[in-house]
Amino acid sequence: MNESSNVADKLLNDVRLLRQKLGSDLHDRLAGALYHRAAQVSAVGVHVTGRPAVDWDLGADKILTSRWLGFPIMIFALMAILWLTIQGANVPSGLLADFFFWLEGHLETGMKAIGSPWWLTGFLVNGVYRGLAWVISVMLPPMAIFFPIFTFLEDIGYLPRVSFNLDRLFRWCGANGKQSLTMGMGFGCNAAGVTSCRIIDSPRERLIAILTNNFMLCNGRWPTIILLATVFVAASFNPAWSGIVATATVVAVTLIGVAVTFAMSKFLSSTVLKGEPSHFFLELPPYRKPNLLRIFHRSLIDRTIYVLGRACVTAAPAGAVIWLLGNINAGDQSLMAYAISWLNPIGQFLGMDGVILLAYIVAIPANEIIVPTMIMAYMAGTRMTELDDMGELATLFHNNGWTFTTAICMMLFSLLHYPCATTTWTIYRETGSVKWTIWSNLMPLILAVVVCASVAQLSRWLN
Amino acid sequence: MGNCNSCSTGCSDTAPNRTALVQIGGVYDYVVALAGNPNTGKSTVFNYLTGLHQHTGNWPGKTVARAEGFFTQADTRYKLIDLPGTYSLMTRSVDEEIARDFILFGRPDCTVVVCDATVLERSLHLVLQIMEITNRVVVCANLIDEANRKMIALEARALEAELGVPVVPTSARRGHGMDHLLQHIHEVATGAALPQPRRARLDDEIESAIGLLVPQLLQMIPNLPCPRWVAMRLLAGDERMEQALRSGELAEFSKDPAQELVLV
Amino acid sequence: MTLRLSELHPGQTGHVLRLDTEGSLRQRLLDLGLVPGTAIEQIMHSPIGDPICYRVRGAMIALRQQDARNIQITI
Ligand SMILES: Nc1nc2c(ncn2[C@@H]2O[C@H](COP(=O)(O)OP(=O)(O)OP(=O)(O)O)[C@@H](O)[C@H]2O)c(=O)[nH]1
Numbered sequence: 001m002n003e004s005s006n007v008a009d010k011l012l013n014d015v016r017l018l019r020q021k022l023g024s025d026l027h028d029r030l031a032g033a034l035y036h037r038a039a040q041v042s043a044v045g046v047h048v049t050g051r052p053a054v055d056w057d058l059g060a061d062k063i064l065t066s067r068w069l070g071f072p073i074m075i076f077a078l079m080a081i082l083w084l085t086i087q088g089a090n091v092p093s094g095l096l097a098d099f100f101f102w103l104e105g106h107l108e109t110g111m112k113a114i115g116s117p118w119w120l121t122g123f124l125v126n127g128v129y130r131g132l133a134w135v136i137s138v139m140l141p142p143m144a145i146f147f148p149i150f151t152f153l154e155d156i157g158y159l160p161r162v163s164f165n166l167d168r169l170f171r172w173c174g175a176n177g178k179q180s181l182t183m184g185m186g187f188g189c190n191a192a193g194v195t196s197c198r199i200i201d202s203p204r205e206r207l208i209a210i211l212t213n214n215f216m217l218c219n220g221r222w223p224t225i226i227l228l229a230t231v232f233v234a235a236s237f238n239p240a241w242s243g244i245v246a247t248a249t250v251v252a253v254t255l256i257g258v259a260v261t262f263a264m265s266k267f268l269s270s271t272v273l274k275g276e277p278s279h280f281f282l283e284l285p286p287y288r289k290p291n292l293l294r295i296f297h298r299s300l301i302d303r304t305i306y307v308l309g310r311a312c313v314t315a316a317p318a319g320a321v322i323w324l325l326g327n328i329n330a331g332d333q334s335l336m337a338y339a340i341s342w343l344n345p346i347g348q349f350l351g352m353d354g355v356i357l358l359a360y361i362v363a364i365p366a367n368e369i370i371v372p373t374m375i376m377a378y379m380a381g382t383r384m385t386e387l388d389d390m391g392e393l394a395t396l397f398h399n400n401g402w403t404f405t406t407a408i409c410m411m412l413f414s415l416l417h418y419p420c421a422t423t424t425w426t427i428y429r430e431t432g433s434v435k436w437t438i439w440s441n442l443m444p445l446i447l448a449v450v451v452c453a454s455v456a457q458l459s460r461w462l463n
Numbered sequence: 464m465g466n467c468n469s470c471s472t473g474c475s476d477t478a479p480n481r482t483a484l485v486q487i488g489g490v491y492d493y494v495v496a497l498a499g500n501p502n503t504g505k506s507t508v509f510n511y512l513t514g515l516h517q518h519t520g521n522w523p524g525k526t527v528a529r530a531e532g533f534f535t536q537a538d539t540r541y542k543l544i545d546l547p548g549t550y551s552l553m554t555r556s557v558d559e560e561i562a563r564d565f566i567l568f569g570r571p572d573c574t575v576v577v578c579d580a581t582v583l584e585r586s587l588h589l590v591l592q593i594m595e596i597t598n599r600v601v602v603c604a605n606l607i608d609e610a611n612r613k614m615i616a617l618e619a620r621a622l623e624a625e626l627g628v629p630v631v632p633t634s635a636r637r638g639h640g641m642d643h644l645l646q647h648i649h650e651v652a653t654g655a656a657l658p659q660p661r662r663a664r665l666d667d668e669i670e671s672a673i674g675l676l677v678p679q680l681l682q683m684i685p686n687l688p689c690p691r692w693v694a695m696r697l698l699a700g701d702e703r704m705e706q707a708l709r710s711g712e713l714a715e716f717s718k719d720p721a722q723e724l725v726l727v
Numbered sequence: 728m729t730l731r732l733s734e735l736h737p738g739q740t741g742h743v744l745r746l747d748t749e750g751s752l753r754q755r756l757l758d759l760g761l762v763p764g765t766a767i768e769q770i771m772h773s774p775i776g777d778p779i780c781y782r783v784r785g786a787m788i789a790l791r792q793q794d795a796r797n798i799q800i801t802i
């Protein structure tokens with residue numbers, strides 16, 4: 001062993017001497033020689049036989065990245081996607097909900113008929129089944145519309161153009177333009193977004209991208225925002241306008257997320273992650289005709305079903321937990337009533353209430369189940385055990401003391417709060433640092449508390 | 464072409480001509496790596512061959528970690544590795560290191576370099592580097608449909624003669640040329656064909672420095688398959704390579720590869 | 728005539744003369760094929776002026792102005 005390490009030392013010594021003799025431009029010379037050879041080879045084997053009459057790519061680029069249209073097109077595309085998602089999901093969501101609650105009634109009757117005790121029926125039907133039913137009817141339709149459209153934009157080659165357009169803003173914040181690609185991935189799933197940050201070379205900029213990915217609404221949170229925007233915010237407007245109002249609300253929340261990403265990137269890069277912006281280079285691939293069949297397969301089977309599966313796996317036990325909390329009594333109150341009354345002051349301070357906070361706690365494993373948990377908790381507290389219509393949700397919320405401020409605060413909290421357990425674990429894996437993992441949770445939480453408390457205070461003053 | 468997903472659940476009969484390498488996830492005879500510039504269709508080729516669904520999309524940098532899958536060709540079982548895209552193997556970044564380490568230390572039986580036929584010159588820059596690491600290279604000139612649309616014609620025979628390794632034009636998304644690709648992978652991996660890469664000639668000073676180091680390296684690690692490349696990286700001051708030399712990681716190459724597991 | 732790469736106009740083509748950058752950016756640029764003598768054409772600016780997109784060896788590469796300033800070209 002010793003001998004071989006001596007040999008290695010001698011060799012490395014020779015290497016050092018040779019390196020000094022060669023000078024510091026070795027990489028230049030290697031790249032030069034390799035490219036020279038590459039050019040020779042392609043001169044022999046590659047023939048350009050003509051020029052296409054029209055360069056469509058260039059034409060499209062001149063529009064999509066143009067001075068006047070570049071940004072409006074990006075915002076318009078975002079609005080169009082969300083509008084289609086919200087409008088398109090409305091009816092199927094309602095139908096699914098109708099079906100599931102129709103089935104619930106029959107399940108309950110069926111269970112009674114075969115002599116199942118009340119607690120078993122309650123646990124399975126009102127707990128587990130209802131949790132699942134909510135997740136599916138609220139999440140499936142919007143995802144089945146959103147993902148294919150997003151995948152379409154990804155396949156056609158629009159994402160790198162967004163990066164190209166936005167890089168200047170990222171530079172102002174001391175971050176990297178490729179961060180917008182990782183943000184795009186974050187729209188699907190923050191854990192995937194965090195992993196994709198590997199495409200950023202500079203460790204400092206990569207960390208900024210990782211820590212701020214949380215502010216991109218992931219598929220676990222889209223449905224929450226969409227639901228609140230539709231049944232609460234838009235419902236207080238003229239029905240003719242409700243689609244537009246709902247879309248505008250969701251777009252606004254999304255853009256607040258983008259703005260917070262810029263602000264936090266700037267904050268990080270001028271405090272704890274100080275440093276010079278490094279360089280940026282990005283290849284803009286040609287536009288490619290997407291393969292529709294593949295898009296549907298990838299966005300529906302791979303993504304929608306996967307995400308839904310994950311949601312169901314967490315929703316079933318969450319439904320069970322909620323049911324148990326609501327039905328196990330300690331003294332004269334259920335456990336849930338205790339928890340809620342304990343959390344209520346904090347919730348009120350943040351413009352929400354105890355039930356919403358409880359939902360956030362139960363939903364730490366996956367954001368998907370916040371709304372279902374909340375609804376189950378509200379319904380456990382009232383005599384109402386059935387909910388046949390999405391429209392009744394607004395009534396349920398009103399009856400529980402919701403105001404416009406509650407909805408706004410809940411949306412903001414959902415946008416900001418902290419990454420889900422999977423994302424937190426991914427952040428730990430990618431950074432290898434406990435410190436940054438804790439920071440990635442604390443920073444958004446503090447921000448969420450400050451923002452929600454301020455909004456709540458402001459609304460108290462205004463009233 | 465046969466897709467054998469069942470391999471991932473573990474076929475148990477042994478391979479015809481070589482001791483099978485057993486690992487969690489499956490039994491296979493040969494390891495094939497997919498390398499190439501970003502966004503050239505590596506994952507598309509991977510998905511086509513394995514029937515899996517790696518993330519594809521039209522922007523550079525989708526694959527950031529190694530993905531593994533299996534396929535069967537001519538009764539031989541292959542493990543296929545999808546690597547992150549890289550412009551070169553001479554610079555440091557997280558995803559690039561994953562690709563470089565696997566091509567070098569993972570010692571695949573065949574490395575397929577997926578190239579973009581519309582910008583072949585740039586892809587060849589990477590091909591030439593990989594040809595320094597291993598002889599077992601197959602060039603897959605992908606996106607041929609796009610090249611045709613841009614009126615760029617490839618002459619595979621001429622390219623093959625220049626490079627000394629097989630060159631297969633493909634359109635992975637439509638599956639064009641994939642049978643041909645499989646056939647070449649099979650020949651190279653099994654050793655039925657031994658490509659003789661024609662390497663780029665570097666300038667005299669560098670060549671003579673490499674010439675001084677290669678005999679020393681071979682004396683230290685007798686079976687080292689890529690002494691030129693190791694010498695080049697050492698001269699460039701690559702710390703990873705120095706460390707691999709000191710720690711004995713490179714010395715692993717002098718063992719008979721057929722008797723051990725691929726450990727990367 | 729020598730210029731900085733950032734001074735090219737849209738549609739104008741130059742040839743790389745020298746890279747005045749060090750470290751990983753220099754290596755990246757070389758890897759992308761910006762070795763001396765390579766033709767490079769300016770294609771377009773981003774909406775806010777920076778970065779700028781160039782065509783190099785058939786590929787479209789976006790670079791920041793501050794980096795393009797450090798690449799000397801001849802036209
Ligand atoms: N027209 C055409 N498009 C293709 C072909 N092969 C792949 N593509 C498309 O090219 C894009 C990139 O393909 P990927 O397989 O994701 O590329 P990759 O090399 O894995 O990319 P990275 O993982 O980012 O390095 C996708 O949009 C594919 O659909 C082909 O033969 N023809």
Ligand SMILES: [Mg+2]
Nearest residue numbers: 505506525526
């Ligand atoms: Mg890939």
